[in-house]
Every structure is written in structure tokens, then in C-alpha cells.
Amino acid sequence: MENSAIIIKKIKKPTKTSLWGQVIRRLLKMKMPLLGLAFLLFIFMFSFIGPFFSPYINLGVNPTNINQPPSLEHWLGTDKLGRDVLTRLMLAGRISLLVGLGAMIMSVTIGGLLGIISGFYRGIVDQIFMRIADVLMTLPGLPLLFIMAAILSEWKVPTEYRIYIVMLMLSIVGWPGLARLVRSQILSLSERQFMQATEALGLRDVRKLFKHLLPNIIPLLIVSGTLSVGGAILSESTLSFFGLGVVPPDASWGNMITSANSLIDFQKRPWLWIPPGLAIFFTVISINLLGDGLRDAIDPNMKRR
Amino acid sequence: MTTTVLEVKNLLTQYHTGDGVISAVNEVSFSIPKGQTVCLVGESGCGKSAVAMSIMGLIDPGAGAVKNGEIFFNRVDLLNIKKHELRQLRGNDISMIFQEPMTSLNPVLTVGSQIMEPIMEHEIISKKEAKRRALELIKLVGIGRSEEIFDSFPHQLSGGMLQRIMIAIALSCSPELLIADEPTTALDVTIQAQILDLLRSLKEQREMSMLLITHDLGVVAEVADYVIVMYAGKVIEEGPVVELFENPKHPYTQGLLKAKPVIGQRQEELYTIPGQVPNLATLKPSCFFSERCEHCMSICKEETPSIQTFDNEQQVACWLYKEVSIV
Numbered sequence: 001m002e003n004s005a006i007i008i009k010k011i012k013k014p015t016k017t018s019l020w021g022q023v024i025r026r027l028l029k030m031k032m033p034l035l036g037l038a039f040l041l042f043i044f045m046f047s048f049i050g051p052f053f054s055p056y057i058n059l060g061v062n063p064t065n066i067n068q069p070p071s072l073e074h075w076l077g078t079d080k081l082g083r084d085v086l087t088r089l090m091l092a093g094r095i096s097l098l099v100g101l102g103a104m105i106m107s108v109t110i111g112g113l114l115g116i117i118s119g120f121y122r123g124i125v126d127q128i129f130m131r132i133a134d135v136l137m138t139l140p141g142l143p144l145l146f147i148m149a150a151i152l153s154e155w156k157v158p159t160e161y162r163i164y165i166v167m168l169m170l171s172i173v174g175w176p177g178l179a180r181l182v183r184s185q186i187l188s189l190s191e192r193q194f195m196q197a198t199e200a201l202g203l204r205d206v207r208k209l210f211k212h213l214l215p216n217i218i219p220l221l222i223v224s225g226t227l228s229v230g231g232a233i234l235s236e237s238t239l240s241f242f243g244l245g246v247v248p249p250d251a252s253w254g255n256m257i258t259s260a261n262s263l264i265d266f267q268k269r270p271w272l273w274i275p276p277g278l279a280i281f282f283t284v285i286s287i288n289l290l291g292d293g294l295r296d297a298i299d300p301n302m303k304r305r
Numbered sequence: 306m307t308t309t310v311l312e313v314k315n316l317l318t319q320y321h322t323g324d325g326v327i328s329a330v331n332e333v334s335f336s337i338p339k340g341q342t343v344c345l346v347g348e349s350g351c352g353k354s355a356v357a358m359s360i361m362g363l364i365d366p367g368a369g370a371v372k373n374g375e376i377f378f379n380r381v382d383l384l385n386i387k388k389h390e391l392r393q394l395r396g397n398d399i400s401m402i403f404q405e406p407m408t409s410l411n412p413v414l415t416v417g418s419q420i421m422e423p424i425m426e427h428e429i430i431s432k433k434e435a436k437r438r439a440l441e442l443i444k445l446v447g448i449g450r451s452e453e454i455f456d457s458f459p460h461q462l463s464g465g466m467l468q469r470i471m472i473a474i475a476l477s478c479s480p481e482l483l484i485a486d487e488p489t490t491a492l493d494v495t496i497q498a499q500i501l502d503l504l505r506s507l508k509e510q511r512e513m514s515m516l517l518i519t520h521d522l523g524v525v526a527e528v529a530d531y532v533i534v535m536y537a538g539k540v541i542e543e544g545p546v547v548e549l550f551e552n553p554k555h556p557y558t559q560g561l562l563k564a565k566p567v568i569g570q571r572q573e574e575l576y577t578i579p580g581q582v583p584n585l586a587t588l589k590p591s592c593f594f595s596e597r598c599e600h601c602m603s604i605c606k607e608e609t610p611s612i613q614t615f616d617n618e619q620q621v622a623c624w625l626y627k628e629v630s631i632v
Contacts, residue, residue, distance in 0.1 A: 192408065193403060193405060193408040193409045194408065194409050194410055194411045194412075196363060196403070196409075197401075197403055197409045197410070198411075198422075199363055199395070200361055200363060200395055200396065200400065200401045200403075201395060201396035201400070201422065201423045201426070201474065202391075202392045202393060202394065202395030202396035202397060202423070202426065202427065203392075203396070203422060203423070203426050204392070204426060207422065207426065211414070211418075211422070212411050212414070215411075215413040215414060216411070216412075216413050218413075
């Protein structure tokens, strides 16, 4: 009896029910998104901390030791220039993840900002931004990326800047969808009574935009941002696979798979292309699982959990 | 002679609807003296809220507009004011309490930050000072545990609490004129009484003028100094509260007062005014109440009665009294 009384007391104890507290609690109850999160943490540590434990990090090419199958010294073997595949996989992860994150941040910033402004001011501003978005959305994404990348190759952009340019290209292709989503949200939020109340309080536009509207769409930005990281990693891999994204000597998962292009590598040396392929596969799947979980956790309409 | 805070002259506000242009507010004139409470009474859809929205300049330009008339606030013409000047007036000198406390607060911001906002917008003040003021306001509107309430989100509070918070926000910059659009409609009776008491005492403390919009005659009797009865966008009767309640002249006002349930008396059936509010889009020149009026005469169907003043400051727009005065 006494025990149950204590338990009841514990349950009834008022918990701080801030919005984010609830989201985190709901997220912690879901298995697949947590699995995704765990794998992402692993792949981040693998890529960013892993190379420091590798004995081959400072060693470049080694002509005496090329195309070796996996062994105790080289867990994933070596490539055609004698570089350790495992170390390269880690370094490639850095670049692929950075490109994914960078492209996401840029497209969320551009898309979010333009979407908020279009939805709030409407009229001519809205027309201009949305028509630009429409044009970008009617052009097929991949050929557009190819053309941009080809122009860049023509201009001989130094390799160390290439990843930033790849980020920029991906975000140019990525922002219109998000801008539309944000705009539609802002349009519907603007009709809500609390926005009329801010008008009646005489608040400045900046305050309305960034203090009242922005917090309302942050969940949306987080979810679509998370999901877009996966897409960006995939697009980057595609570009790099065709030699148009990140180019050697910099490694990315995409340009590592390029080795599958040659029949001998494809048939006889699977250690060259299977690991980066799996890395892309699992990273993107984890990101999507996490994104879906976040969407469910944030969605206020799903209170029955 | 007391000074006039708000003066509305011949206000005409029209909305575009599928049926055509409707005049939600039709030639409405009234004024609010300093420190007084004026009540705007009428059935749903008679244009009460449209009056408030016109004063605040909140009519959605896509839906309608103020077509004619003048609105003066302390001799400032609100209809021909620059946009940024209007912004400085709103929330600072004129503020408004909305009908639905549940939907009028931003769900993702804490109550405290929403009280602080107008203070920080309109006054040069540090964040710390604004917070202190916000906590004071929470106490002022009769909520204890102000620190705790300050950090809570709207969904954690009850409707009555939220309405108090709305009042706190409206009062945050000590406005001269408070427009309350059905502030108690969404609340239950005990909370209603508390909110009304609160509004009345705050009004007295701060010498604030108030425009109270309601359909509840009990509320009117409680707080009003002066009453304006609206029907189908027009003012049909107005007068000091005591006169109007004791001696309603317009058949509509009489009907309204009869339709009010009296506590302690159980009637077989409550009185209702027969018929429906007319469709505003299809009105012809006539007394708009004529369809439902038991004293309807032939002239009522042909001409719109103008408003006419009686000795006791009561004003009525009805042909019944016109005839009497002519005869």
C-alpha cells in the first residue's frame, strides 16, 4: 500500500513540459530512430576521430603494396596506389558528411529565409522568389548539377575549394522545395489569431518574423533539414562518382566507388567499392530513420504516445 | 467637460463576399470620454467586432476596408496616419483584448516573453527591467506564483488564466484606450465575474477608457457607463446604461432585454425575437429590423430611420418615435 502511494506520488510529480523536453522524451521511446542516431554517432566518430588511430594517415601512395586484399595490416586492403582503404574510408567520411551537413545548412538557411519572407510579405516579393523557385524545380536536378560541375571543371577551381562549391551547388538545387514548404506554413500561420494579436500590439516586422513565426516553423526546418542531409550525401556521391564533385586526391565515398567502374576492380577487388557503398547506404538510411522519428516526435497531432 | 479619447464619425466598413459588398459597419458614430466604459451590444454578426477591427486598423485588406468616415484618437486621425505611427500607437496607447484567449497567444513562446514583448517594443528598457514589469503585471491581474507562470507555455494554463495574461499584455504599456472584444465569452461564469471585476478596478486605477464589445447584457449592466446597441451594422439605440436598461425604446432593445434569462425565475420558455438577422448583402433602404419587428409600419419598409435624441441623452433610430414627435 505504502509503496503504491509513493509510486503515485512519483508519477504525479509535475514534470517540466517544455516543447523540446516532450520531443526528446517521445524520441527516446522510438527504437528505429534511436538506432539511426546511434549509427550516425558511430560514423561521425569513425570519420572524425578514427583517422588519428590509423598508422597510415600520413602515408600517401605506396607503389610496392598495391591492390592488396584485406589483411591484418590493412583491414580493408589497399587500392591501386597502395593507400590503406580503411583510412581513406574514414577521411572520405569526413568530406561526405561535411558536404551533406554544409549543403543542408545552406539550403535550410536560403530556403527558410526566402520562404519566411515570401509567406509574410506576399505580393511582388513572393512572386519573384517563388517564380525563381519554380524555375529551379522544373529543371531536372541531376543534369543541372552536371552542367554546373562541368563549368567548374572548365574554370579549374582549386581542389581544396571544390567541396565548398559542391555544397553550394547542392544547396542551390535543394532550397526551392524547402522554401515552398516554409512559405505555405507561414501563410497558414499568418492567418492564426496570435499573429493578428502581434499586429494589434504594434510589434515590428522583424520581431514578428523572427520571434513569432520562426519558432513555429523550427520543427519543420529540423525535420526537413535532417532528411535533406541524406539527399545531399547521395547527390555528392553521384557527382563524385562521375568525377564532377570532390576529385582525387581528396577522397569522398562517391569517388571511392568510382573504382567499380573498371571491370577488374569490380570483379576481383570488392574491398575497394563495397565499404564506401555500405557506408553511404547505412548513413543515409540512419539519417532518414532519425528524420522520420523526429517528425513523429515533433508533430503535435500525434499526442497519443 | 471631460475630454474625448476616441471619436468615431460615420464609419462605413465594407467587406467583399461572394454575395457582393456588405456593409458590416454602416454609418456608425460614437465617442468615448476619458475614463468611461462604452459597451457595444448586439447579436452575432451585427458588426461589433468589425468596429473594433476598424479602429485598430486590422481589417484584412484582401477582405474589406474602411470606406468612409473618420476615427480620431486624441485628435489623431487613425485612418490617415503613417504606418509606423500607427504601429507605435497600437499596443502602446490603444490596446486590444481578443475574444479567444486560447488562440491569441503564440503556442511556442512562454507567457512571460509574450508579456515582455510590447514593453520592449514600445519603451526603451532593459530586458531585466521588462521582466520585472512583466512579473508585476502577472501579479496585478490576480495570478499568484508569478515566477512559475512567467516560464510556462500557453497550453499549460487554463482559459481563465490565459485571458488574464491577455489582459496583462494589453495593459503592459498603460494604454489610454482598451478595446475588449468579448473578453469573457470563452470563459465560465465565475471566471467571467473575476475578469470583469479586474477590468473595472484596473480601469478606475489607471483612468483608462474602455470599449467593451459583448452580446451579454449582464456584462453590460455590470461595467458599462454608456451603451450602444447595434443591429445589422447600424446603431439603433444608445444611451447611458441606467436609462437604457430602465426604458428601452427600440423594439429590438426591448426584445434583447426580454430575452435575457432572470436567475431565480423559471419561465416556460425564454422570450426570443422572431426571425433571423437579415442577410447584409440584400438590404434595401428600410429599417433593417422591420422584418422581425412587432410594431412594423409601412414606412419602416421604405425608409431608413435616422437617429434621434431624447432629453435624457438616449438616442433611438426608430419610426415609432419619429411619428410621435411629428404628431
